[in-house]
Amino acid sequence: MLLSVVGYPIAHSLSPILFEYLSYKYHISIHYSRLAIDNLDDFNKIFNENLDVFDGFNITYPLKKDVYHMCQHYSNIPTGIHCCNTIVCKPSISIYNTDYHAIKYILSREVKNLWEQVIILGSGMTASICAWALINYYKPIIIFYHKNINYEYFPKNKNVHWKQLNKINESINDKTLLINTLSPMANYEFLPKKLNAVTTIIDTDYRNLPLKNVAISNNINYIDGYHWLYYQGIEAFKIFTNKTNLSVEYNEEWIKINKYDKIALIGMSGAGKTTIGQKLAKKLNYQFVDIDEIIEKQEHKTISEIFADDGEDFFRQLETQMLAKIIKNEKIIIATGGGIIESEKNRKLLKSNFFNILLYVNVDEAINRLNNSKTRPLLTGNIKGNWEKLWNDRRLLYYETADYIINLAKNNEDLIYEDIKEIIKK
Numbered sequence: 299m300l301l302s303v304v305g306y307p308i309a310h311s312l313s314p315i316l317f318e319y320l321s322y323k324y325h326i327s328i329h330y331s332r333l334a335i336d337n338l339d340d341f342n343k344i345f346n347e348n349l350d351v352f353d354g355f356n357i358t359y360p361l362k363k364d365v366y367h368m369c370q371h372y373s374n375i376p377t378g379i380h381c382c383n384t385i386v387c388k389p390s391i392s393i394y395n396t397d398y399h400a401i402k403y404i405l406s407r408e409v410k411n412l413w414e415q416v417i418i419l420g421s422g423m424t425a426s427i428c429a430w431a432l433i434n435y436y437k438p439i440i441i442f443y444h445k446n447i448n449y450e451y452f453p454k455n456k457n458v459h460w461k462q463l464n465k466i467n468e469s470i471n472d473k474t475l476l477i478n479t480l481s482p483m484a485n486y487e488f489l490p491k492k493l494n495a496v497t498t499i500i501d502t503d504y505r506n507l508p509l510k511n512v513a514i515s516n517n518i519n520y521i522d523g524y525h526w527l528y529y530q531g532i533e534a535f536k537i538f539t540n541k542t543n544l545s546v547e548y549n550e551e552w553i554k555i556n557k558y559d560k561i562a563l564i565g566m567s568g569a570g571k572t573t574i575g576q577k578l579a580k581k582l583n584y585q586f587v588d589i590d591e592i593i594e595k596q597e598h599k600t601i602s603e604i605f606a607d608d609g610e611d612f613f614r615q616l617e618t619q620m621l622a623k624i625i626k627n628e629k630i631i632i633a634t635g636g637g638i639i640e641s642e643k644n645r646k647l648l649k650s651n652f653f654n655i656l657l658y659v660n661v662d663e664a665i666n667r668l669n670n671s672k673t674r675p676l677l678t679g680n681i682k683g684n685w686e687k688l689w690n691d692r693r694l695l696y697y698e699t700a701d702y703i704i705n706l707a708k709n710n711e712d713l714i715y716e717d718i719k720e721i722i723k724k
Contacts, residue, residue: 305358306336319552400530413475420479558653565657568664656700
């Protein structure tokens with residue numbers, strides 16, 4: 299099963315870690331990657347081009363609302379909620395919002411019913427989902443907004459009230475449940491130091507710390523964003539796998555924060571692996587290695603000559619030997635040959651040792667870079683036709699190897715760097 303979480307920034311996402319844990323626990327083979335896309339047009343293009351290979355997607359910022367409107371005629375989302383975070387592609391397209399289930403699970407399993415009102419920090423789509431999930435408790439819900447008010451996404455109900463964030467001190471009365479949907483990058487100076495009347499704090503983002511610190515200092519029941527991610531993730535897992543009877547009991551064993559010091563750039567010829575790899579290595583202060591270049595120096599032949607004299611199988615063995623040497627290094631970025639993923643041994647070495655970035659490029663842009671090149675042994679004659687055939691033959695192998703996929707039509711090494719820098723060892 300091939301799945302991916304889609305959005306930008308996305309490298310920090312722990313969804314692949316969670317699905318790895320769940321796939322191991324329930325003995326279901328899944329490869330789960332990250333797809334770096336920040337606009338609907340790019341997503342729509344990749345979505346339609348790859349419906350035959352992907353089984354589903356999880357959708358995150360900033361695409362939840364736009365993807366919902368694109369696919370709402372396939373919706374299984376409760377009335378009133380205008381965003382989706384889960385798309386099933388097979389056997390047919392359908393969309394869901396498992397964040398709605400996350401808050402329901404947390405309320406029923408983690409929160410004692412010792413609250414008389416709810417305060418929701420933020421007025422975005424996650425806040426609206428919380429409001430819809432809470433409306434049947436028939437208790438006051440106060441939405442605290444900063445600048446923008448999105449009334450149209452919230453329940454029209456006498457129990458729903460709106461206030462500005464700087465008025466929060468006036469509203470924390472006895473037995474308050476506080477739900478934070480604000481970004482980790484938000485300014486939290488509005489928070490009072492004492493929250494004696496708050497019984498429970500729920501964070502919807504696992505990267506948040508300000509509310510955790512407040513909860514600890516005030517001895518308040520605190521439910522971190524890892525719970526939210528787990529509960530929405532297990533619901534999505536059940537939908538993707540059609541295993542509806544799985545346990546949803548929270549288990550923190552799944553949490554694993556990885557930092558990487560080996561990056562492999564994979565992708566077709568003409569994707570720009572060498573150019574981007576050199577620039578990324580400079581920004582990260584990492585060593586850069588071009589696998590093809592090292593092999594040519596070692597064999598005293600060009601890649602084309604190795605293919606002609608010794609055959610493709612021999613060349614793949616050279617790639618395997620080179621990867622086995624390189625994994626002993628730290629703080630390294632490698633540019634790989636386009637066909638490196640055709641060898642199962644190479645795929646295993648890449649997946650077990652590197653953070654693999656697939657540079658997704660369209661055929662016309664790749665061909666522009668490849669014109670007049672004589673170093674691509676599998677791209678002679680009808681270059682465009684051969685490139686497209688190779689892409690179709692290799693596409694699934696690329697996706698099954700990639701940890702991170704980025705569309706190079708608009709993105710560059712700066713956007714990759716900004717996204718991955720927090721998960722890279724310094």
